[in-house]
Amino acid sequence: xxxxxxxxxxxxxxxxxxxVVLLALLCSQVVSKGSSANLLNxxxxxxxxxxxxxxxxALGGRFAFSQTFMMALGGYTxxxxxxxxxxxxxxxxxxxxxTAVAALAVGTVLWxxxxxxxxxxTLAVTEIGVVLFxxxxxxxxxxxxxxxxxxxxxxxxxxxxxGEVFWLLAAVLTALLLLTIWISRSPVARDLTAVRDMxxxxxxxxxxxxxxxxxTFVTGSAVGGLAGALITHWQGFIGVDxxxxxxxxxxxxxxxxxxxxxxxxxxxxxxxxVAVPELLSGLQQYxxxxxxxxxxxxxxxxxxxxxxxxxxxxxxxRTSHPRSAAS
Numbered sequence: 001x002x003x004x005x006x007x008x009x010x011x012x013x014x015x016x017x018x019x020v021v022l023l024a025l026l027c028s029q030v031v032s033k034g035s036s037a038n039l040l041n042x043x044x045x046x047x048x049x050x051x052x053x054x055x056x057x058a059l060g061g062r063f064a065f066s067q068t069f070m071m072a073l074g075g076y077t078x079x080x081x082x083x084x085x086x087x088x089x090x091x092x093x094x095x096x097x098x099t100a101v102a103a104l105a106v107g108t109v110l111w112x113x114x115x116x117x118x119x120x121x122t123l124a125v126t127e128i129g130v131v132l133f134x135x136x137x138x139x140x141x142x143x144x145x146x147x148x149x150x151x152x153x154x155x156x157x158x159x160x161x162x163g164e165v166f167w168l169l170a171a172v173l174t175a176l177l178l179l180t181i182w183i184s185r186s187p188v189a190r191d192l193t194a195v196r197d198m199x200x201x202x203x204x205x206x207x208x209x210x211x212x213x214x215x216t217f218v219t220g221s222a223v224g225g226l227a228g229a230l231i232t233h234w235q236g237f238i239g240v241d242x243x244x245x246x247x248x249x250x251x252x253x254x255x256x257x258x259x260x261x262x263x264x265x266x267x268x269x270x271x272x273x274v275a276v277p278e279l280l281s282g283l284q285q286y287x288x289x290x291x292x293x294x295x296x297x298x299x300x301x302x303x304x305x306x307x308x309x310x311x312x313x314x315x316x317x318r319t320s321h322p323r324s325a326a327s
Contacts, residue, residue: 050251051177062216064122064217074224074227083146091229
């Protein structure tokens with residue numbers, strides 16, 4: 001009997017993770033300095049944030065525009081504690097806790113809204129947050145700008161260069177991917193799929209719809225806060241303009257373009273989002289048009305995203321060579 005690409009893919013999760021880590025390590029050795037190293041780290045940070053959004057959107061079935069607000073909140077929280085003499089790990093832990101509590105509050109207020117209205121509510125939270133971050137100088141600095149934030153410190157070693165920060169970001173992303181793989185291989189994955197696709201039916205069958213949705217929203221938002229804290233310590237600076245609506249749309253594009261069917265799509269989409277502006281720097285003024293056109297192409301031709309191309313190729317090979325595909 002022929003095996004589906006999906007089942008083969010799920011059995012190869014840890015092998016795929018190993019390949020991704022190996023590829024990232026090879027890239028870090030090739031581009032250890034300069035702008036390329038900076039872009040590699042930016043890909044890692046955006047992958048972390050996009051993975052958190054994947055938990056909220058693809059697993060929990062909630063479309064939230066608040067991920068950039070959580071990133072900013074995590075960044076300002078870690079900067080605030082850093083200015084008050086707290087160590088790096090304490091700052092990052094505080095950012096996680098504060099963003100989780102904020103997400104719980106936002107989720108509680110908006111919980112009875114559905115789909116479009118939940119997205120609008122979280123968008124309003126983000127817009128209000130951007131204004132407040134620019135005004136609350138005691139927490140966010142003058143006009144929302146804070147400089148001189150300490151470098152990440154890991155096992156007593158200060159990570160000053162992009163090459164050193166790479167190892168920290170890669171370790172965090174790997175840990176989050178391992179957690180995501182564990183979730184996808186656990187019975188919780190079936191409940192999350194039912195909650196996302198058929199929430200009303202799931203409730204009648206005794207599935208804890210609201211707790212599962214709230215959990216994915218809070219944890220995914222906390223991951224966004226973690227990404228914000230990491231990028232703040234890495235760059236040593238945070239400004240309110242770094243976490244606006246454009247990045248929120250960018251995170252949405254990363255997950256959609258990469259593919260909603262798999263958490264690997266968040267990484268592919270983040271790589272695409274980081275690399276394309278650099279490769280097409282001469283067309284920067286047309287980047288919005290390009291992203292819009294690509295989004296239309298993906299939705300119409302490859303609705304499973306860039307990551308779904310592998311399944312498409314596998315299905316084509318199975319159709320073209322039925323005997324070799326049979327097991």
